[in-house]
Structure formats: C-alpha cells, structure tokens
Amino acid sequence: MEFHERLCYLMDNRGIRNSDLWRKTGKHPATISNYRTGKTLPDTTFYFELIKSIPDMNGHWLLFGTGEPFLPNNQKKVNKSTDSVTVSGTENAVTSNEAIQEKISVLEKQVNAIVTGFQEVKEMTKIDLGKNKVYSYSEVVTESKNYAA
Known part of the structure; x- marks a missing residue:
C-alpha cells in the first residue's frame, strides 16, 4: 500500500475530509487532494501536524506502511461537555515520532x-x-x- 492509499484509509476510517485537514494542518484542500491521489508527497510539517491531530495514529505505519494503522492499547476518553478527546498510551508514539524526525534530520544532513x-x-x-x-x-x-x- 502506497502512502496516498494509507492516507486515504486513515481519513476514511476517521471520517476526515480535506477541509478538516486544511484547518488542522494549514494545507489547502487541493494540496491534500494531491497527497491523496499520489500526485505529490507531503512535507514533514504536514506529517507532524497530522500526527498531532490524530494522536492514536501509528506514524510509522503512515510513513513506511509497516505495523498497524493505529497504536495498540489506546483508550480514548471523550468529555461530552467540552467534546475534548484524551488519548492515553500515546507517550510511545510521541517518542517514536521524535525518533523518526531525528532520523529524517540526519538523512537530510x-x-x-x-x-x-x-x-x-x-x-x-x-x-x-x-x-x-x-x-x-x-x-x-x-x-x-x-x-x-
């Protein structure tokens, strides 16, 4: 499965529209559409903003296609009065994503x-x-x- 197919799967699974990602990442919906069709690949800024907006997403899966789309053992707690979502168990995801960002930086150098x-x-x-x-x-x-x- 290519990156654009994984992005589509993720967005479809979570009911996320291009305009939703536009508000969260700052990327124009047409640009996001290009990512979804495979015309272009996103930059690292988009990738990290996407991880922030979907905290239980497995960033390694999105980037490399290995593992499961979502991190295991995550429990969501939804506060109905504020519509806020708290995800437990994302500490490893943040550490993993920081490690990936560090590897990308080394490769760029x-x-x-x-x-x-x-x-x-x-x-x-x-x-x-x-x-x-x-x-x-x-x-x-x-x-x-x-x-x-």
Whole structure:
C-alpha cells in the first residue's frame, strides 16, 4: 500500500475530509487532494501536524506502511461537555515520532553533504579541464602525423 492509499484509509476510517485537514494542518484542500491521489508527497510539517491531530495514529505505519494503522492499547476518553478527546498510551508514539524526525534530520544532513561533495567534484573537474588542452580525435590524428614526418 502506497502512502496516498494509507492516507486515504486513515481519513476514511476517521471520517476526515480535506477541509478538516486544511484547518488542522494549514494545507489547502487541493494540496491534500494531491497527497491523496499520489500526485505529490507531503512535507514533514504536514506529517507532524497530522500526527498531532490524530494522536492514536501509528506514524510509522503512515510513513513506511509497516505495523498497524493505529497504536495498540489506546483508550480514548471523550468529555461530552467540552467534546475534548484524551488519548492515553500515546507517550510511545510521541517518542517514536521524535525518533523518526531525528532520523529524517540526519538523512537530510547526509544528503546535503553528498550534494556538496558532488558540487565540489564538478568544480574541480572544470578547473582541471581548464588547465589542460582537450583534444578532439581529429586533432590527435593531425598531431601524430606531424610527429611522424
């Protein structure tokens, strides 16, 4: 199951509309629709806002597709007078999501280091090519004949 399919499953299971996520995440409903169809992938901000708005969601499942969609042993307590929902057992989810965020940060740094390395190699290549004459095949053949004569 791809990310967009998991997002659709989650939204359908909880009865969440694009406009609901717009209010919670700040992403325009058309952008959320693009996430749901798989046209684009969301950024990490959307992902973390989604986790905040659905605290019993398994963030690892949403991101990687492993495990169950919702965290086990969560008990919701709904206060009817304020319509607030309290979810117990989400401490591990927060820790897990913080660990994922930390891993993403490390990966971003590694990618940036690789990109910088490629840029440096590219610049070094330009410098080396500038110092040495680059011959075409016809020039090499012509110079070889001149030496032979």
